[in-house]
Amino acid sequence: MSVPAHYEDDQVVIRKIVVGGFENNVYVVGSPRTNEAVIIDAAAEPDRIDEACEGFTIAKVLTTHGHGDHVQAVPSVQKKGIPVGISKADEGMARIKADFHIDEGDEFSVGDVTLRAVHTPGHTPGAICFIFGKHLFSGDTLFPGGPGNTRGNKENFATIIDSITGKLFTLPDETVVYPGHGLDTTIGTERPHLQEWVDRGW
Numbered sequence: 001m002s003v004p005a006h007y008e009d010d011q012v013v014i015r016k017i018v019v020g021g022f023e024n025n026v027y028v029v030g031s032p033r034t035n036e037a038v039i040i041d042a043a044a045e046p047d048r049i050d051e052a053c054e055g056f057t058i059a060k061v062l063t064t065h066g067h068g069d070h071v072q073a074v075p076s077v078q079k080k081g082i083p084v085g086i087s088k089a090d091e092g093m094a095r096i097k098a099d100f101h102i103d104e105g106d107e108f109s110v111g112d113v114t115l116r117a118v119h120t121p122g123h124t125p126g127a128i129c130f131i132f133g134k135h136l137f138s139g140d141t142l143f144p145g146g147p148g149n150t151r152g153n154k155e156n157f158a159t160i161i162d163s164i165t166g167k168l169f170t171l172p173d174e175t176v177v178y179p180g181h182g183l184d185t186t187i188g189t190e191r192p193h194l195q196e197w198v199d200r201g202w
Contacts, residue, residue, distance in 0.1 A: 003052040007176070008032070011112045012132065015052045016178070020044030022069040025180055027137060030056045031111020038062055038110055039077070040130060040137050041180060042084065043069060046076035058082050059110050062102065062117075064139025064180060065127040066090030087119070089126030102128050118167050122160020123148035129168065136187070137178045142168055144177075144185040146197045154201075161198060169194065 006016035006027075015028040020043055028049075030037025037056035041064055042049060061077055063086035064070060071094045074084050083099035091098050104119040108130075115130040120141040127148075130137040140148035142164055150156035168177075173188025 002054050017048055017052045019048055020069060020072060023181055024069055026052065027178060028052045028056065029113060029115065031113050034111035036110035038108060038115065040064065041070045042073040042077045044072040046073040049073055060085060060108065062108060062130060065124040066094035067124065070180065071096050087126030087128050090124050093124065120163035120167050122150060122156050122163050134175050135178065136168065136171060136175050140180045142177055142190065143179045144183055157201060165194065
């Protein structure tokens with residue numbers, strides 16, 4: 001059964017599935033012109049990821065960060081010959097062998113879609129978000145209602161707030177946020193609540 005588009009226009013198709021016990025979001029981001037795509041977070045349930053990729057040739061997997069719930073399907077996609085990337089800082093915690101490392105400013109293109117990597121530490125040291133036009137794939141850095149979990153670590157919380165304010169809240173209000181779990185939001189919806197998050201400390 002084919003997975004319907006979560007979003008599409010003449011430049012990009014975004015498919016979204018929810019997998020695994022932690023209800024991770026997996027995104028397939030592709031070009032309708034060339035039928036090439038990337039997977040953002042090969043989290044779990046590789047058979048369902050295969051379904052979501054139907055009709056696309058997958059160029060690579062881009063991993064937002066190294067927590068185990070975001071990489072459980074990595075061995076399966078690597079067996080298919082699809083290269084998997086992650087930040088060097090998070091590779092060890094992910095317990096995977098990356099095919100390439102992702103750094104701040106790296107760009108990954110499929111057809112008319114070019115995703116730019118933005119380093120947003122805090123949830124993990126090497127957390128990466130991916131931006132294409134008005135689309136932001138935020139991993140576990142930004143969710144509807146606040147930043148990703150920093151487990152009461154004040155230094156990490158300060159770091160993630162710096163990442164959000166300096167890297168993500170500079171984007172236009174209409175930018176759609178596709179997080180690693182849960183529902184979409186927008187930068188314009190979340191930005192006014194920053195001080196609330198700082199005051200509550202999580």
